[in-house]
Amino acid sequence: MSEATALPDIDRYEQACDQAIAMCDGNLRSTIKALIMANEYLETELQELQAAVACGCAPRTNSDAA
Incomplete structure (x- = not known):
C-alpha cells in the first residue's frame, strides 16, 4: 500500500499542504x-x-470496447 493511501485523509491533506508550501519556499501567496x-x-x-x-x-x- 502506498504512503498516500495509508494515511487518513486529514493527514494526507496536511502533508500535501506542507509540500505545496515548501515547494513555494514558504510563501503562502505563491502557493495559493x-x-x-x-x-x-x-x-x-x-x-x-x-x-x-x-x-x-x-x-x-x-474497457470501452467491451
Missing part, C-alpha cells in the same frame, strides 16, 4: 497562486476532453 493556476489548467483539460468525448473524437480505451 500555483494551486489556482494548476486548477485552471486541469479544468481546461477536462473541458477539452469532455468536448472530444461529446463529438466522438476521443480515443476508446480497452
Whole structure:
C-alpha cells in the first residue's frame, strides 16, 4: 500500500499542504497562486476532453470496447 493511501485523509491533506508550501519556499501567496493556476489548467483539460468525448473524437480505451 502506498504512503498516500495509508494515511487518513486529514493527514494526507496536511502533508500535501506542507509540500505545496515548501515547494513555494514558504510563501503562502505563491502557493495559493500555483494551486489556482494548476486548477485552471486541469479544468481546461477536462473541458477539452469532455468536448472530444461529446463529438466522438476521443480515443476508446480497452474497457470501452467491451
